[in-house]
Amino acid sequence: MLARSGVAKLRLVDFDYVTLSSLNRHATATLGDVGTPKVRCVQRALRQVCKWLDVEACVDIWRKEEGGRYLEGVDWVVDAIDNIATKVDLLHYCHAHDIKVFSSMGAGAKSDPTRVQISDISYTIYDPLARSVRRRLRVLGVASGIPVVYSTEVPGDVRLLPLPEAEFARGNVKELNVFDDFRVRILPVIGPLPSIFGLHIATYILCELAGRPIANPLPIKNRRKLYERLWRDLLTRESRLAGEQLNRLPIDEDDVSLIFEDVHLGRSVVPPHAVPTKAVLVRWDPREEVSVENVVVMEGREAERHVRECWDLGRRPGEVW
Template sequence: MNIDFHNHRTQLVLTALAASAATAGLLSAYTTHARQAKRIELDREVRRALASKPGPSTSSEPPSPHDIEVRERRTGTEQIGRHVGLEYDEELVREQLARNYVFFGEEGMAKIRNGRVVIVGCGGVGSWAAVMLVRSGITNIRLVDFDYVTLSSLNRHATATLADVGTPKVKCIERTLNQICRWVQVDARVEIWRKESGSDLLDDADWVIDAIDNITTKVDLLKYCHDKGIKVFSSMGAGAKQDPTRIQISDISFTMYDPLARSVRRRLRLLGVGSGIPVVYSTEVPGDVKLLPLPEEEFQKGDVKELGVFDDFRVRILPVLGPLPSIFGLNIATYILCELAGKPISNPLPVKGRKKLYERIYRDLLHREQKLLGETLK
């Protein structure tokens, strides 16, 4: 196709196209510049707000974000993310959550951002659930755990570093959540959940996540939520497992092969709770992995149960492959986000019926092939 560049109409069209391209480029550049300017101004306001708080200072200049982080890690203060009275630009919030808005839509994201989640147990499973819930738009989250970060926590915890060893797990997660999303409201409770005083921690929750590894407390929590009509999602055993393809979401009544799920299911039935609690668990049959042994000198000191932090809590280390608890936590976060947004996962496939389902699909496939080919297939 030949274009006559000397034609007056052609010149007008080309001029219009060039002008449109130039205008689009200028608008894009202006938008990018405006967003960068907002980010810079917001960072300045944050630094001014933090610098105005009482505390030792050797310089008249506001501290840099790096200095603030180092100071917090060393002294245990909670300066990062504590932007009291400082509003985060809604345009920046929506940009940070843009992919989620595309997926869930305006109405779904409004429900997510207004949702309140309580996580009881903030180790390998709970920490990953917390991080992904906040990254996806949850604004109000409460973290409940009495435990502290240890060196052995670092192979699976979502936020802990070497600098966090010896600090409460909930405080470690709180700091990271505030760094990810400046608008998040985190209520970190360094305490253990007890059924006698559980209402203060749970009654305002839209969803509760049970990531407790003590069976007595776990059953108490699930029973309490069931009786009070509080939605709860429970994590079963991620320890001593290695196959991520066997991780499932189902109702507690459909669980199988998981020793912890079996014990929880039986205890709940005795308490009158047979179903209605979604869980994440693994159908992998545990192998010959066992609890790490205690040194002989510990047994010589007397009853090893006295070494536990609380009664009924294990005193030996359960071998855990780091990626598995994270997958459990991500399953939980995904399920709750979809439920809050009104876009629930459609009928998670119970493992117990999967074999029969495959057999039915196979028979249907054979029948269709017979009709198409007009002959009997074996």
């Protein structure tokens, strides 16, 4: 869609080859292309559609040691890497060098197209790949500023496809890797989902290039309001317990996001860890100060009981819950 919409130059970087298992989602590959580099298939198809397009196909992998080898002079980078370490390295490099980058999270084991959304990496929820990427980027000092497409669909009981016994009999399965540390076995992917992810990315970038950016995607608005509410509720509760009006807390809205999304996964700390109808934050141990480690997610009624039992009656949280 980028080429069809007027983008004049594309550089495709991928080490992978077309396989039988990828034909269900590879729009430009045919049965005769099995064993062919994916970027060559895309290059051939795009040249048939857009004669003027300058498309460079690189059968290679981006490595952080080589830095900007494939990134010099680009307007946008689209990250669709599966390997988490390489994905994080690329996103961190682009962020550090002010290169615009859009990242795609995982479409594997997902089936509901209505759950696909665009947001900043800091506002992603329910996506295991996004969670891992977000945590690693935070360690590297990148908390936000990277747009992503992801699905809020909660992964079900989907397992890796078993390899036939014949494959094990032929030798070490790990030798099937194209590169070390890259997975061989795959999660099932329903054909349309990667395309839907790609259309989200293309639309976002085209709007940016046209000077009409999607400035504030809806999920970002909703999550920001949630974090603001959780922070204000916690401030009100702490003020009431302190007997005076407090103006600030030792944690901010970014910390609230970390507590709610990453630590508690949007669920109550109280077993069976249900998703709260109205989530609130509350200090877990009243003897300790408010901190990321000492603030938990609860349902409103659970928080009321927690305050009554642990603050008013002096019981330990472990005795109550």
